[in-house]
Amino acid sequence: MTASIAITAVRKSYVARGREVLALDRVDLDIAPGEFVAFVGPSGCGKSTLMNMIAGILPIEEGRILHDGRPVNGINRNVGYMTQQDAVLPWRTVEDNIALPLRFHGMAGPARRARVEEMLAAVGLTGFARSFPGELSGGMRKRVAIAQLLAYEPGTLLMDEPFGALDAQLKLLMQEQLLRIWTERRQTVVFVTHDLAEAVTLAQRVVVFSGRPGRIKQIENVQLPPTLDVFRVRFLPEFEAAYTRLWDALAPEIRSGEAA
Numbered sequence: 119m120t121a122s123i124a125i126t127a128v129r130k131s132y133v134a135r136g137r138e139v140l141a142l143d144r145v146d147l148d149i150a151p152g153e154f155v156a157f158v159g160p161s162g163c164g165k166s167t168l169m170n171m172i173a174g175i176l177p178i179e180e181g182r183i184l185h186d187g188r189p190v191n192g193i194n195r196n197v198g199y200m201t202q203q204d205a206v207l208p209w210r211t212v213e214d215n216i217a218l219p220l221r222f223h224g225m226a227g228p229a230r231r232a233r234v235e236e237m238l239a240a241v242g243l244t245g246f247a248r249s250f251p252g253e254l255s256g257g258m259r260k261r262v263a264i265a266q267l268l269a270y271e272p273g274t275l276l277m278d279e280p281f282g283a284l285d286a287q288l289k290l291l292m293q294e295q296l297l298r299i300w301t302e303r304r305q306t307v308v309f310v311t312h313d314l315a316e317a318v319t320l321a322q323r324v325v326v327f328s329g330r331p332g333r334i335k336q337i338e339n340v341q342l343p344p345t346l347d348v349f350r351v352r353f354l355p356e357f358e359a360a361y362t363r364l365w366d367a368l369a370p371e372i373r374s375g376e377a378a
């Protein structure tokens with residue numbers, strides 16, 4: 119079967135103020151169609167860099183990335199990408215922000231409005247269609263970005279710390295919502311998080327990156343019974359085992375970063 123995302127020998131260095139920084143080194147990873155994969159790793163290990171390369175925003179200079187069998191070369195319009203700095207436009211209302219990608223995909227006005235309403239309800243923002251982003255809290259803005267991402271149903275979702283700014287309770291609700299959508303539609307999902315519990319709850323495989331230069335250190339296959347109960351799942355022994363293995367892989371990377 120063709121991988122949804124096939125990453126081969128990817129390496130990336132940045133030159134900043136005359137100094138070369140190797141951000142990613144020798145990254146190889148195949149992600150299957152419909153698979154939910156999480157990336158975890160210390161800050162600065164290249165997770166966003168890799169997401170930007172899959173999305174085609176950052177040129178791939180060494181190695182290659184195929185998406186649905188085709189080399190990524192320029193902006194990849196076949197992925198929905200929620201970047202780490204959300205791209206909600208402050209001068210547009212909530213509904214216009216959510217409708218923007220639907221317009222790009224040629225959806226007619228009435229269908230568009232119906233979809234926007236549906237998405238607002240899904241993220242708990244019914245009644246805020248006419249608000250401007252500046253009138254919302256940080257967590258509400260994040261939810262607008264999530265509604266915008268999910269509205270046009272891309273087959274592949276790239277999400278870079280989408281729930282990082284949410285309070286703990288809302289985060290659980292959004293995880294449940296995302297799992298529900300993924301269970302119905304089976305998109306390929308790449309999800310970056312610093313929250314190991316979130317990674318274990320959502321992902322089928324968790325990829326642990328080393329500190330810079332980012333290399334794949336370990337891949338954990340999470341085997342939990344299928345459930346949408348994102349709260350109770352953490353009391354299962356399988357959850358604890360996966361969490362512990364991930365922590366053991368990640369903790370030394372974080373500690374060595376602090377020492378450096």
Ligand SMILES: Nc1ncnc2c1ncn2[C@@H]1O[C@H](COP(=O)(O)OP(=O)(O)OP(=O)(O)O)[C@@H](O)[C@H]1O
Nearest residue numbers: 132133134141160161162163164165166167168330
């Ligand atoms: N535009 C840039 N110019 C120069 N260096 C950069 C640039 N973008 C990223 N870097 C460097 O590349 C490394 C990887 O950055 P990246 O943003 O991919 O990390 P990350 O894993 O997403 O971190 P975080 O968890 O903090 O979001 C960092 O050390 C950073 O300093």
Ligand SMILES: [Mg+2]
Nearest residue numbers: 165166167202
């Ligand atoms: Mg990042």
